[in-house]
Amino acid sequence: MMSPFTVAIxxxxxxxxxxxxxxxxAHFDLAHLDTGLLYRAVGAxxxxxxxxxxxxxxxxxxxxxxxxxxxxxxxxxxxxxxVIPEVRAALLDFQRxxxxxxxxxxxxxxxxxxVICPQAEVKLFVxxxxxxxxxxxxxxxxxxxxxxxxxxxxxxxKSRDDRDMTRADAPLRPAEDAVTIDTSELSIGEAVxxxxxxxxxxxx
Ligand code: CDP
Numbered sequence: 055m056m057s058p059f060t061v062a063i064x065x066x067x068x069x070x071x072x073x074x075x076x077x078x079x080a081h082f083d084l085a086h087l088d089t090g091l092l093y094r095a096v097g098a099x100x101x102x103x104x105x106x107x108x109x110x111x112x113x114x115x116x117x118x119x120x121x122x123x124x125x126x127x128x129x130x131x132x133x134x135x136x137v138i139p140e141v142r143a144a145l146l147d148f149q150r151x152x153x154x155x156x157x158x159x160x161x162x163x164x165x166x167x168x169v170i171c172p173q174a175e176v177k178l179f180v181x182x183x184x185x186x187x188x189x190x191x192x193x194x195x196x197x198x199x200x201x202x203x204x205x206x207x208x209x210x211x212k213s214r215d216d217r218d219m220t221r222a223d224a225p226l227r228p229a230e231d232a233v234t235i236d237t238s239e240l241s242i243g244e245a246v247x248x249x250x251x252x253x254x255x256x257x258x
Contacts, residue, residue, distance in 0.1 A: 059084070059158035060173075061253055062166035065180035066215050066226060067129070068191040070237045070245050074180055075162040077246040078253060082160075087152045089163035089170070090132065092145050094123040097131030106135040110144035124198065126210050133214045136164075137221040146170065164218055167229035176256045178249055179228035182238040187211050 061084065063075050072088060079086035095117040099109035122128055135141050142165075153159055153171040161170065167177035182190075188208035195202050218226040228234060233252045237245040 058154040058156060059175050060153045060171050061158075061160040062153075062171050062174035062177045062229070062232075063160060063162040063180060063249075064164055064166050064168070064178070064226065064228065064232070065162075066182075066187065066218065067211050068187040068194075069180045069182045070190070070242070071162040071180045073242055074178070074235075074237075074246055074249045075160050078249050079160040081250050082158070082253060084158040084160050085152070085155060086160045087149065087162075089145075089149055089161055089166065091118050091123060092149070093132040093136045093141075094128050095120060096135045096141055096145075097133075098122055098128045100135055101127065101131050106138055107140045107144065110135070110141040113145070125200065126195065126202065126207070129214065130210065133217045137217065137223065139223045142223055164226040165224035167232050168227065169224045172229065176253045177229045177232040178252060179232040179234045180245070180249075181234065181236050184208065184212055184215065186238045 061078055063071050065071050075086055075088065078084070092113065095113055096106055096110045098120050099117065100106045149161065149170045153161055153174065163170070167174055185208065188204065188211045191211060192202065192204050192207040195207065235245060235248050235252070240248070
């Protein structure tokens with residue numbers, strides 16, 4: 055595969071981006087960056103009382119090892135720090151450099167195809183209905199041992215969607231040339247197969 059080669063995968067919370075991104079990266083032997091983790095790490099530091107802009111400007115690899123990053127509280131906090139332009143700006147260079155690294159990369163997030171890497175060779179927009187996404191996130195949180203209930207998870211997903219789609223800076227939306235994959239009625243295997251087929255089609 056020619057390098058740099060970037061696959062941008064965007065979409066709302068719990069649509070299946072993570073699973074699809076890992077599978078696409080493994081299939082095409084590309085590096086993978088879950089950009090949501092960067093915002094979660096900043097959100098976690100804000101919950102500990104830090105200024106989010108200072109946190110974003112001093113983010114370190116160790117911040118991404120925090121075991122609490124997958125909690126619902128951190129997810130909400132992440133979407134709050136994500137509306138701050140200075141936070142987004144502080145995280146930009148790292149993501150852009152990762153996107154264009156030699157050997158190619160898959161990045162998943164909200165603004166990869168629109169802002170971070172508009173020149174990405176392949177752009178996917180992975181989505182699903184809010185209820186399906188909440189069901190998946192609920193099952194995932196239960197499996198990880200978090201005490202929660204479905205209605206809370208659904209409300210969390212909807213409030214984050216709303217914040218992510220209506221913010222002024224880098225709102226969540228499909229890039230004009232993105233291929234949309236709606237995973238509402240797809241198994242993991244089917245969704246991954248569609249994503250791999252879309253990348254293959256753009257390589258030809
Ligand atoms: O895993 P999930 O899809 O629930 O969320 P995530 O990808 O870990 O992202 C957490 C939050 O970070 C999102 O709700 C967004 O507010 C923010 N985010 C962003 O603004 N831009 C990105 N490229 C990635 C995440």
